[in-house]
Amino acid sequence: MDEETRDEQQEQDGQEQQEQPTAVTSEDVAAMIAEALKKIGINPQRSAREEAEREADRLARMSDEERREYKMKKRESDLDERENRLLLAENKAACATILAEKGLPAQLADFVVDADADTMKRNIDQLDKIINAAVETKVKQRLASASPRSGSGGSVESVTKESFRKMSLAEQSELYRSNPELYKSLTK
Template sequence: MKLKNRYFKTVTKATLFNLQFFAGEDDNNNDDDKQGDKQLSQDQVNDIIAKRLAKEKAKWEKDYNAKLEAEKAEAARLANLDATQRAEEEAKKKLAALEEREAKIKQAEDKLECENVLKERGLSTSFANFLLGADAEVTLANINSFETAFKEAVKAEVETRIKGKTPPAGGGDNKDGVVSKEEFKKLPLFEQNKLYLSNPELYKTYYGA
């Protein structure tokens, strides 16, 4: 499974909230009127909100009633079964519930194992949910692909920034990138990435701090 750069590139988008969207209407106003002429009164705003809430309430009631009817139908079906059939149904339900619990436990264990591997490689555990696969083999393949893509992205970013960065006066000091943990936390992301590439073992000690 080939991973895309989307797992480590964060895109921040501003969410715009306006009355046309809240009311479910399109903005078809192409006039040259001033903004002040298009302001809504409080009563109009209240009416828009009331209609929207009524629409949401109707949807909730429809879903609730459908679920209620399904439960009634299931209860009626079970009532028509004999004792043996009801016992079989109960056994099936218990087995399904047990399998669901076991699946959740396994998923939690797999995620923990994935996080441990990420920690060992100096990668953020926040990517665990994206990298989890159907089994341990697939998960490991995902991690390997992600690590390669991550390193390539970091290297490209470092090389891009390094072109426009002037070496510090006095040069040569601290060439191994050894700084205290407190100093490391104050470094910009660019410098932290440089340390990751030049001294990954040291980077891991800081990351775990």
């Protein structure tokens, strides 16, 4: 009997240890990622190093003139890329300003910004039209479905003290909300 209870206790302890969550450190995550990349045949550290080696190899095989030309083209492409990023950032700022002027949230700039200012302006105008149409549709739907409150369409003055006494508590409270002066005069 003692052995059986001891086995059950050990089994329960083992289950409790399995149920307790273990803290995962950044090293554990890095190891898991590296292991997964190795399984699919990718080593990110090696690929960046290999790319640099390939670049150095390519440059070593080139003549001085080809090397100068290659470096110049690479600088030009880097400058073009920077210029495009800067232009896009400037256009995004301008877009946010235009959106704010139109009463639209500046967060929409990500959706309409473009490298070309004319295209961006058309995108903003189109977005403005779409949002205004959607808002107008929703407003019309709400106005069409809203039922008039009791007592607001008819003559409120037709309520007499006698008819007030016959009203339910809900009707009296509605009258209080819609016409407090009349309610006060009827309760005197």
